[in-house]
Amino acid sequence: MAYYRDKVGLTVAKTLTNSVGFTFGEMTLWIDRVAHQSQVDVWLELFSDEPDQALERLGGPRRDELEPLDGVNGLWTCDPAGVVLLVRNE
Incomplete structure (x- = not known):
């Protein structure tokens, strides 16, 4: 930090x-x-009024297994290179 x-x-x-x-x-x-991280990851956060439509447009897989999104209207996906993307409402 x-x-x-x-x-x-x-x-x-x-x-x-x-x-x-x-x-x-x-x-x-x-x-x-992160207490027990074995590697460095870059995750990006994208904002959309319609996260489900944004996921469809991006063409990425849904990656719900990554982390719970308690209280967040959004979803996890990734780009073709495997970079994690959080697509959510602002």
Whole structure:
């Protein structure tokens, strides 16, 4: 977290229990603390008024097994290279 704040110079946009969101242009870069992570992953979050229609347009598989989306109107998918995408309402 300190690297992006102190070295890169990004502004903290929001802090949660295990996550920090940094202002990254018009986007937010979220860094999550994961206790037992064996590799680094980049997951992207896309916003849509209609997540189901967006998934159809993107043509990706639905990836519900990744993580529960409690209280979030959205769904998980991935791009052809395997990068995880969360498509949800803002």
